[in-house]
Amino acid sequence: LAKTTQPISMDSYEGQEVNITCSHNNIATNDYITWYQQFPSQGPRFIIQGYKTKVTNEVASLFIPADRKSSTLSLPRVSLSDTAVYYCLVGDLKYNFNKFYFGSGTKLNVKP
């Protein structure tokens, strides 16, 4: 099963930029990398997705190096409301990308 590795937790202060790195050494050649955000007692919600280089939307940026074995989610100027768990996902070619592995995610704690 395709797996990802992320730090268990991170602390930050309001206004800082936060970078969360995910390792996915066995990513398939044609697979994408997707990040989700989850607040307590809510279902995860999509943040950003990319295949290579850099992707930016109104919420975050995603940096993917050329070898695609890792990716970094960047949250600019975080606020208290960004306190959440962040999950990095890649597909599983063995199961034709139909199965999903969220893992434990990275718990981001933003302090005032």
Next chain:
Amino acid sequence: EAQVTQNPRYLITVTGKKLTVTCSQNMNHEYMSWYRQDPGLGLRQIYYSMNVEVTDKGDVPEGYKVSRKEKRNFPLILESPSPNQTSLYFCASSLSGRGVRETQYFGPGTRLLVL
């Protein structure tokens, strides 16, 4: 409003008493899935369905059953619940389930306590 709904949101039951958690989506999505979430273990996929009458096991299918008789509904059935199935359950759907490139939309969750 496009959404995934789950019922009930909270449920307390006893060991061995069969229960069903319903999941419904109004987005005409082909792919639906069930996850459970436990402290320290993150989200783990239980079952998924690529379309009507097509279901397959996720990572933790033991003790659960599912059915997909209609495109919009994907109920999770616990035939004989046990305390180790106490968890927070999420249903999700996506357009066709073709990998992580498709956004999954999650329901609000069902918190289950099995005594």
